[in-house]
Amino acid sequence: MLTNERHEYILGLLDQKQTIKIQEIVDDTGASESTIRRDLTELENRQLLVRVFGGAVLPGRNLSEPSISDKSTRNLEEKIKLAKYAASFVQEGDSVFLDAGTTTFQMIPFLKDKDVVVVTNGLTLVDALNEHGITTYLTGGLMKSRTGAMVGSQTIQALMNYRFDLCFLGVNGFHPDYGYTTPDPEEAAVKRLASTYARKTFVLADHTKANQVSFAKIMDLDGADLIVNEIDRHMMEQLEKKTTVKVEKQ
């Protein structure tokens, strides 16, 4: 069976069934597992399907889960600890910028008794902030449906009206040479600007972000203190040359 034929076959099957298992395709086509895997990776790169553990699903939010690409709920325990630690830097009455993101989201419960004012561009944080009775300002701007973040010129303009005691950012990667990075340039711009209006900025990152580099640079390491929870000695030494590292200990 030709490569193209297999691809057609896979897509056809997927269209019918919404979900396919790798083993199914192997049985049907007679090709080896390795080959089918290669097919799936290729088709995923062309955005014709989304791979999941054990098979693939049609693209589009239905069956494909945000967490797969995003890993948003992956290290949730870790993120909660990180968030709690981060929240401990917040003083009574502070004005705080909270970035859109899952780690900053976890900070919210720990802020409720601190009488803070929160400014955020993250729509996913809204309900939780509301539930905990925290005074909240939204930046406004264009709504990015994928991330639930608000971005764009209006977000920028809104930020200029505020000054923060503290600014908490999530990132997709931190690296001694390439600094803090994230996939979306517009979101990077918002993060960057928010931090310039803050007396002090913290970046929250779990261990999976170490040495990762994403497309859009937010700023160099020295632009913000880094809050992490586990990190090897060698990495630590390198980072501490560039910035202050706060380690959350179990």
Added chain:
Amino acid sequence: MLTNERHEYILGLLDQKQTIKIQEIVDDTGASESTIRRDLTELENRQLLVRVFGGAVLPGRNLSEPSISDKSTRNLEEKIKLAKYAASFVQEGDSVFLDAGTTTFQMIPFLKDKDVVVVTNGLTLVDALNEHGITTYLTGGLMKSRTGAMVGSQTIQALMNYRFDLCFLGVNGFHPDYGYTTPDPEEAAVKRLASTYARKTFVLADHTKANQVSFAKIMDLDGADLIVNEIDRHMMEQLEKKTTVKVEKQ
């Protein structure tokens, strides 16, 4: 059965039945109890359900959906008809301001194929706009937890950046002499300003709002066309002296 399939299955079942027992899912899917538990914790982390002892229930919607308790569901049928009628005034490619509120919320499904750009100060509308793939700008501002509206100086400032083809507002009362009114002065200010930047403004009001007067005045009747669905002759005559009235007929 793939993990994603199970997740979809669980959410689907939950959507149908509002409540599910773990044992049910175990029986239906053939997966072990441990696995189902893991699924539930994961889905709970993503806020797609809430775990309870013995199973799971649908998440209690906060700002994402109009609260079921208050009057919003009372005249829901009426509001949907009203909303559909209102949406019929929207042209392909229009830029539209949607006020925070339950009636404007109902307009969203009818806008999805019109390629519109929506600007709103209503956090309750966000999820629905997102789900229907509508390009959306949020005004930003102070979040009012009770109504899910954004208000204040920043909202005002944001509005000045936009011009609308159409502006749709909800109100708490309309009255021939006292005009359109609503309980909150800040929200009134936002409504008023949004309408001044629109080529045409509509107020949506069901029959319970007739002759009602609330604390904060938005504007006189002639500031906007009034969309209603049932109204007695006498009232109608009085209103038509002041403004254009569009009546949604069954």
Added chain:
DNA sequence: CCAAAATCAATCATAATCATTCATAAGCAG
């Protein structure tokens, strides 16, 4: 209030799936 039953979180070993590597085979141009 107590005790039995049900449900739970935490842990572990196992099984399934994964990415990576390497060697082979097939196609093709010179």
Added chain:
DNA sequence: CTGCTTATGAATGATTATGATTGATTTTGG
């Protein structure tokens, strides 16, 4: 035929999902 590229299949060690077990917690029914 030789040398090159590409597709394939098998093998590896790593990662992830799963199912069973444990003892703790919560609910239920007196």
